[in-house]
Amino acid sequence: MDRGRFRVPAGAADGATALGVVALQLGSGLSGPHPAGWRALIGCVLLAAGGAALVARRRAPLPVLAATAACAAGWLAAGFEVLAVSFLVAVYGAVRAGHRRAAVSASAALVAVLHLTALAVHGGPAREVVAQARGTLELAWLIAAFAAGEAVRQAERRADQAERTREETARRRADEERLRIARELHDSLTHQISVIKVQSEAAVHVARRRGEEVPPALLAIRDAGREAGRELRATLEALRADDTAPPPGLDDLPDLVARFRGGPAGTGTGLQATLAVEGKPYAVPAAVGRTAYRIVQEALTNVARHAAAGTATVVVEHRPGVLAVRVDDDGKGAPHPPTGSGLGLLGMRERVTALGGRLHTGPRSPGGFTVRAELPVDGAP
Numbered sequence: 001m002d003r004g005r006f007r008v009p010a011g012a013a014d015g016a017t018a019l020g021v022v023a024l025q026l027g028s029g030l031s032g033p034h035p036a037g038w039r040a041l042i043g044c045v046l047l048a049a050g051g052a053a054l055v056a057r058r059r060a061p062l063p064v065l066a067a068t069a070a071c072a073a074g075w076l077a078a079g080f081e082v083l084a085v086s087f088l089v090a091v092y093g094a095v096r097a098g099h100r101r102a103a104v105s106a107s108a109a110l111v112a113v114l115h116l117t118a119l120a121v122h123g124g125p126a127r128e129v130v131a132q133a134r135g136t137l138e139l140a141w142l143i144a145a146f147a148a149g150e151a152v153r154q155a156e157r158r159a160d161q162a163e164r165t166r167e168e169t170a171r172r173r174a175d176e177e178r179l180r181i182a183r184e185l186h187d188s189l190t191h192q193i194s195v196i197k198v199q200s201e202a203a204v205h206v207a208r209r210r211g212e213e214v215p216p217a218l219l220a221i222r223d224a225g226r227e228a229g230r231e232l233r234a235t236l237e238a239l240r241a242d243d244t245a246p247p248p249g250l251d252d253l254p255d256l257v258a259r260f261r262g263g264p265a266g267t268g269t270g271l272q273a274t275l276a277v278e279g280k281p282y283a284v285p286a287a288v289g290r291t292a293y294r295i296v297q298e299a300l301t302n303v304a305r306h307a308a309a310g311t312a313t314v315v316v317e318h319r320p321g322v323l324a325v326r327v328d329d330d331g332k333g334a335p336h337p338p339t340g341s342g343l344g345l346l347g348m349r350e351r352v353t354a355l356g357g358r359l360h361t362g363p364r365s366p367g368g369f370t371v372r373a374e375l376p377v378d379g380a381p
Helices: 010-031 038-056 061-078 085-096 100-121 125-209 216-240 250-260 286-306 344-354
Strands: 272-278 311-319 322-329 358-363 369-376
Touching: 010 038, 010 085, 038 061, 038 085, 061 085, 061 100, 085 100, 085 125, 125 216, 250 272, 250 286, 250 311, 286 311, 286 322, 286 344, 286 369, 344 358, 344 369
Parallel strands: 272 311
Antiparallel strands: 311 322, 322 369, 358 369
C-alpha cells in the first residue's frame, strides 16, 4: 500500500486476471461451434489451462509465454476457434518484463503454427480464407499487446529513474545540511568552550600554586569544560564523516581497545584494557558489527571516566547464530553517571533491541561492573 493510495497485491491481481481469462475463453469456445466427445474435453482443458497459467506471469514470464502458446495451438487442433487471449496477456507480461525478442519470436511462431494447424485440420478453400482472416486479426492483437507491454515497461523504468533521482537529491541536501550544522556548531560553540576550559584550568592551577583549597564548583566547571570539548569534537567528527566510509565494526575493536590502554584522550586514567575473541570467527552483518563496536566503546568510556577501575576485559564470543559481547571491569561498580552522555545504557539497550538481541548490565559479584550483549546474526539488517 502506497502512502495515501490503496494498491491491489500483485498476486491477487494475477489471480483475478487468470480467472477472468479462463472464463472468457471457455465461454467463447463453448458458445460457438465446437467439437464433441473427447476432443471437446481436451479443448476445454487446454482453454482453462492457458488462462490458469497467467497466475505465474510475473514470476516466470517466459515459461508462461510458451505454455499459453502451446495451449492455443492445442485447442485449435482440437476444433475450437477461439482468440488466444491468454497468449496476448502473456505477450504483454513478457514485454513488460523486458523479454521483447522472446515475445516477438513466440508471436511469429504461434501465428505460423495457427495457420498450419487450421489448414491441416480444417481443409477446404473456405476454411483457408477464414484462417487467413483470423491470422490477420490475431496479428493485430499481438501488436497491440506488445505495444502495451512496452509502454508500461518504459513508464516503470522512467518512474524508477525519477525515484533514484529524488533519493540522490534528498541525500545530497541532507549532506549539505549536516555540514552546515557542523560549521554553525564549530563557529558558535568551540571558542566559548575553549575559553571556559582554559580559564577554569588556569584558575585551578593558580589556586594550587598558592596552596589554596580549590573550590568544588571550580573543579566541576573545569571537568565540565573538558567533557564538553570532547563531546563537541566527537559530534563535529560525526557530522563531517564521509557516508561512503565503512562504519566501524568487529575488525576495529583491537584499535579501540588499544586506545583505552593509556586512557582515552584527556582522561589520563591508565586503564589496562584487554580484548579476547572466543569461538570460530565468522562474518556478521554490518549492523551487528557496528552495534558491538558502539557497545564496547561506550562501556570502556564509562569505565575509564566513572568506575575508578584499573583493568577492563572485552570478550567477543562467536556462537552459532549469536554474537556475544561482554565488558567487565574491577571498579566500584557504578552503573552510569547521572549526567552521562554518548550512547549511555539507554542508547545501548535501544541498539540491541533494534536487532532483536538482549542486554544485561549490572554489578559483578567479585566487584566491578559488567555489560553483556547478545546480538542475533540471523535476519539482522
